[in-house]
Amino acid sequence: MSNLIFSEVYTAHKGRVWSLSSRYVKLQSDKEDLLQEVFLNVHKALPRFRGEASLETWIYRITVNTAINYLKKQKRHQKITQVLGGLRIMDTVEVAESVDSTILKPLEKLNPQQRTIILLSDVEEKALDEIAEILQVPVGTVKSNLHRAREIVKKEVIKNEGL
Amino acid sequence: MKDYNQYINELKGFKVPVDYNQQYQKIDQKVSISRFFTIPKLSLAIASAALALFLGFFVYSNSLYQPTSKNGELLVYVFDTESEESSPVIDYIFEGGEENEK
Numbered sequence: 001m002s003n004l005i006f007s008e009v010y011t012a013h014k015g016r017v018w019s020l021s022s023r024y025v026k027l028q029s030d031k032e033d034l035l036q037e038v039f040l041n042v043h044k045a046l047p048r049f050r051g052e053a054s055l056e057t058w059i060y061r062i063t064v065n066t067a068i069n070y071l072k073k074q075k076r077h078q079k080i081t082q083v084l085g086g087l088r089i090m091d092t093v094e095v096a097e098s099v100d101s102t103i104l105k106p107l108e109k110l111n112p113q114q115r116t117i118i119l120l121s122d123v124e125e126k127a128l129d130e131i132a133e134i135l136q137v138p139v140g141t142v143k144s145n146l147h148r149a150r151e152i153v154k155k156e157v158i159k160n161e162g163l
Numbered sequence: 164m165k166d167y168n169q170y171i172n173e174l175k176g177f178k179v180p181v182d183y184n185q186q187y188q189k190i191d192q193k194v195s196i197s198r199f200f201t202i203p204k205l206s207l208a209i210a211s212a213a214l215a216l217f218l219g220f221f222v223y224s225n226s227l228y229q230p231t232s233k234n235g236e237l238l239v240y241v242f243d244t245e246s247e248e249s250s251p252v253i254d255y256i257f258e259g260g261e262e263n264e265k
Contacts, residue, residue, distance in 0.1 A: 007187070010190070018179075022179045028179065031181070032186060035181070035186055036190050036193060039186075040194065043190070103174060122171045123171065153170065157166070157167060157170045158165075
């Protein structure tokens with residue numbers, strides 16, 4: 001697929017992708033990095049897009065998968081940094097608490113799938129069947145995960161307010 | 164006390180600014196870099212096959228110009244074939260013809 005079409009896809013979906021992906025990570029540099037990674041994956045996969053799902057659903061799927069992989073990568077990196085920090089090989093960098101980290105804190109207690117479901121359902125206001133299509137899981141799984149995720153976030157909101 | 168809906172509304176209202184044009188340029192740069200390093204699989208297969216053919220031909224054509232014996236050693240080839248033939252003249256020379264005559 002030509003660059004021209006990719007640029008059209010970027011123009012049409014950049015806002016949606018940013019809105020979702022920027023709520024996965026705290027730092028601005030990570031948010032931008034994640035956005036770039038999502039569209040790199042879109043660019044790679046665009047020639048294979050067969051239109052079985054709508055373009056929007058397909059892009060959401062790529063966004064979610066890329067974000068989940070990004071979180072996993074970050075977690076691995078954090079563990080290595082902690083180990084090296086403990087061995088005094090590397091200095092651990094303390095990330096300054098920002099508005100981002102405060103507002104995203106309750107979501108940190110969720111696993112990547114629960115976080116995705118909360119963001120898609122309650123923030124992006126997607127229907128449950130659409131979320132099921134994006135995540136390629138049964139609607140029942142989305143419902144049960146959403147219920148569990150809401151309970152966790154409710155508890156976290158109360159806990160963080162007391163701090 | 165802040166409840167769940169309040170928190171979700173805050174989350175919805177929380178929008179981080181971004182320069183989309185600058186991001187597009189960075190994506191474009193990364194695309195060109197990945198394009199440079201990604202060799203198409205078909206080209207790679209054709210190049211490997213051509214290299215294998217070339218090397219095969221080189222090894223084969225080299226073998227045509229080098230005389231080899233059964234054991235692969237040139238001197239063994241010369242002496243073995245001479246002795247195998249057991250010509251009377253050669254026998255005469257190597258086994259001492261004069262002694263035999265006596």
